Amino acid sequence: MRFALLTSLTLPVVAAAQTPPQPPQASSQAAGYVAAAGRSDLHEIRSSQIAMKKAKSPQVRRHAQMLVTHHRDTTAATLAAARKAGMSPRPPALDAGAARSISELDGAAPADLDRVYLGQQSPAHQAALSLHQAYGRNGDQAPLRASAEAAIPIVQAHLSQAEKLRTNAR
Template sequence: MMKTLSLSVAVALAGTTLTAAAQTPPAPPPPAAKAQATPYVMAAGKSDLYEIESSRIAMQKSRTPAVRNFADMLIKHHQKTTAATMVAARRAGMKPTPPTLGPGAAASIAELRAAGAADFDRVYLAQQLPAHQAALELHQSYGARGDQAALRTSAKAAVPIVRSHLTAAERLQANPRNGM
């Protein structure tokens, strides 16, 4: 009986350790997205959709006001950047489709849904940092050398927004209670 209990506790702790250690950031955008319109629009849309969906989960699961405020801001801002990208894509003669999550982002979302209350904020913020770093690099790169003027303008407009999100995520990770 004692051996079974010890083994059960060890297995439970091992599962907790793996879950606590896991932090699956969404995959970075493909290199072509940094200069070509179609991959850029797709990558920007996927990035925004991940931010919106992950933040909706944060609004449900986080009990930390500063994290919830951050999530609310991300939802609002990324809805706007998605709309601006779609308008710019249409100006460039494209017919953009609504964004979908890629496999990496879907795995990140699944990880957030599975995260326990004690780990949620840490996992959410750990995903936000690399996601925003990748998004910042995407918008900066496309804004500098993208092949469509309307999309370059939209990408350049997204840079300060994403940069402010990255700064806020870094502050929150350092102090989740009042990092913003």
């Protein structure tokens, strides 16, 4: 019984931490990068909107509000850079893994929401950081490389703050 209870308490964080890898072309091809960056930002916006409404901790709610603002800005910058590169980007869309993560967060018990949300933040931001760094180094479109490089310090700050919040919540 103790094992079952422990597993049920840790499963949401473990499931959320399994961020699918980015497609290989996202590190160098504009279309793949724009889609992956948009998907990442949309996940952060939607998950943070849930946290803004349901989180118990005021620090978590402030973090979530910051993420919504910043990720809307990085989405706008990526789409503007894509248009500057001659592309007609589609609006961002979630993939199945991100949609499951959002559903998991939305269905989390009130007492677990802060923990589940923070558990999702580190792997999501680490994946976003890797994406932006790779495209910034290897990308095929200069305006998008510049946008990716501008996103790196933002995502690094989010990752650092999420890890700090998660450590303090323990």
